[in-house]
Amino acid sequence: KRRIFSGIQPSGNLTLGNYLGALRRFVEKQDEGIETIYCLVDLHAITVWQDPDALRHQTREAAAGFIAAGIDPERSILFNQSQVGGHAELAWLMNCVARMGWMNRMTQWKDKAGKNAEKASLGLFAYPSLMAADILLYHATEVPVGEDQKQHVELTRDIAAKFNHDYKVDFFPQPDSVIEGAATRVMSLRDGTKKMSKSDPSDASRINLTDSPDAIAKKIRKAVTDPEPLPETLEGLEGRAEARNLVNIYAALAGKTPAEVLGEYGGEGFGKFKPALADLAVSVMEPINAEMNRLMQDPAEIDRILGRGAEQADAIARPILEKTYEIMGMVRSR
Numbered sequence: 001k002r003r004i005f006s007g008i009q010p011s012g013n014l015t016l017g018n019y020l021g022a023l024r025r026f027v028e029k030q031d032e033g034i035e036t037i038y039c040l041v042d043l044h045a046i047t048v049w050q051d052p053d054a055l056r057h058q059t060r061e062a063a064a065g066f067i068a069a070g071i072d073p074e075r076s077i078l079f080n081q082s083q084v085g086g087h088a089e090l091a092w093l094m095n096c097v098a099r100m101g102w103m104n105r106m107t108q109w110k111d112k113a114g115k116n117a118e119k120a121s122l123g124l125f126a127y128p129s130l131m132a133a134d135i136l137l138y139h140a141t142e143v144p145v146g147e148d149q150k151q152h153v154e155l156t157r158d159i160a161a162k163f164n165h166d167y168k169v170d171f172f173p174q175p176d177s178v179i180e181g182a183a184t185r186v187m188s189l190r191d192g193t194k195k196m197s198k199s200d201p202s203d204a205s206r207i208n209l210t211d212s213p214d215a216i217a218k219k220i221r222k223a224v225t226d227p228e229p230l231p232e233t234l235e236g237l238e239g240r241a242e243a244r245n246l247v248n249i250y251a252a253l254a255g256k257t258p259a260e261v262l263g264e265y266g267g268e269g270f271g272k273f274k275p276a277l278a279d280l281a282v283s284v285m286e287p288i289n290a291e292m293n294r295l296m297q298d299p300a301e302i303d304r305i306l307g308r309g310a311e312q313a314d315a316i317a318r319p320i321l322e323k324t325y326e327i328m329g330m331v332r333s334r
């Protein structure tokens, strides 16, 4: 049976990267009628410092962003991770299956811990093991993610395989990552070699779901580019990371291929392309922004939706977790 699971960290404002790489895909999967479970992964967010009030606000805001973008809590399960205890419980069990060496090889760990690994939280190191638990807790079969999370889904497969092998069972299915579309890796507007990220210190590097139309237009106008006009063909984007990024963003927002975008704008300078991109971005983002603002007027309603989603998620997770304990030899007598 197909079951989709994915999550986003409420570690800041959702970005255009999160939207194009993940959230928009989440909505498509829901609309295809597949069972979909979406999680605001607050336990992941605290692997780096989060101010408690800000985290609460960002979690509600991210929930509003999901709903505004088209996630329907009647058709998808939408909740925040810490309300379903099974995530932390299964993560511990998976910590005892996964190997240190596997975690050490994760590029996100290397990027985020940098040269200061001694000072990183233990949670940041174990991040991929918690992510594996998130997915395996529901026996999810597909995980829509951006490019950057592909390695973590592959690790999840390794953990599932090792568990099944060690305990001689065929219990955890192997999940597949689903990486689709023209914007699986949206880059920073300030540096075309860096991923657009909600935790980038420069707000100008990203477009937030909470940005006003003016802010969006200004960030696109100021995006770093080279002085050349756009090429006629994809090959012409070689070595032009910033130009490629803007073309990919345009393509993803317009539902076109990058080649089609170049067919339209090849030979034009950024003086013409950037305003067209800004108009397009505003036309897609503004309705989402307006709906988010409306939903944020009633945070109690958002909390109610997350609470109900957590109950539904728990009903799926609990039996799978209980079975895992049993397989591993824990006495369960209450």
Ligand code: AQP
Residues within 6 Å of the ligand: 007, 008, 009, 010, 011, 012, 015, 017, 018, 019, 020, 021, 022, 144, 145, 146, 147, 148, 149, 183, 184, 185, 186, 187, 195, 196, 197, 198, 199, 200
């Ligand atoms: N720039 C991006 N382009 C395409 N997809 C992206 N995703 C993130 N950034 C981009 C996808 O969004 C989903 C949620 O990501 P996350 O919040 O769990 O963490 P992340 O990948 O580490 O994203 P950020 O925005 O960079 O967060 P911070 O700054 O807090 O670490 C994932 O599917 C991801 O692939």
